[in-house]
Amino acid sequence: MALSVLSPAFERSKKLAIEKSSNAILKLVPELRPTSREQATDRLFYSIVGAILSLGLLGLLGINILLENDAVRVRELKIEAIMVNEEREEALRQVALLSTSESLAERALSLGMIPSSSPTFLDISIPFAPEQEKVVKAKP
Numbered sequence: 001m002a003l004s005v006l007s008p009a010f011e012r013s014k015k016l017a018i019e020k021s022s023n024a025i026l027k028l029v030p031e032l033r034p035t036s037r038e039q040a041t042d043r044l045f046y047s048i049v050g051a052i053l054s055l056g057l058l059g060l061l062g063i064n065i066l067l068e069n070d071a072v073r074v075r076e077l078k079i080e081a082i083m084v085n086e087e088r089e090e091a092l093r094q095v096a097l098l099s100t101s102e103s104l105a106e107r108a109l110s111l112g113m114i115p116s117s118s119p120t121f122l123d124i125s126i127p128f129a130p131e132q133e134k135v136v137k138a139k140p
Helices: 002-023 036-098 101-110
Strands: none
Touching: 036 101
């Protein structure tokens, strides 16, 4: 039902298209070949584009080389940091061994110190008055 309503419009559009196409004038188009001047400007354009691309590639190559050099330096510094850390840990182990009470006692004896048979401790938590002074004499 809807198509039958539109059929007169289709007929009219066909007739208009036929009339307009019969009125069109066809022309021959000359062959489009560039002149020598246009070829020169095309060559110049391609040369400029090629130079820009070449410079861009060279710039990228330079940046890549610099980044690789920095990566090598970073790798060397990481290895150096690991070595310094290992040396630090070894020094801390040696300090821990030398600061044990047994090694301190052995070194004190080797220096000629003698162990105390009656140790005396200082109590610094209570302030003392001058009249409460105690004199502790060491036994020879």
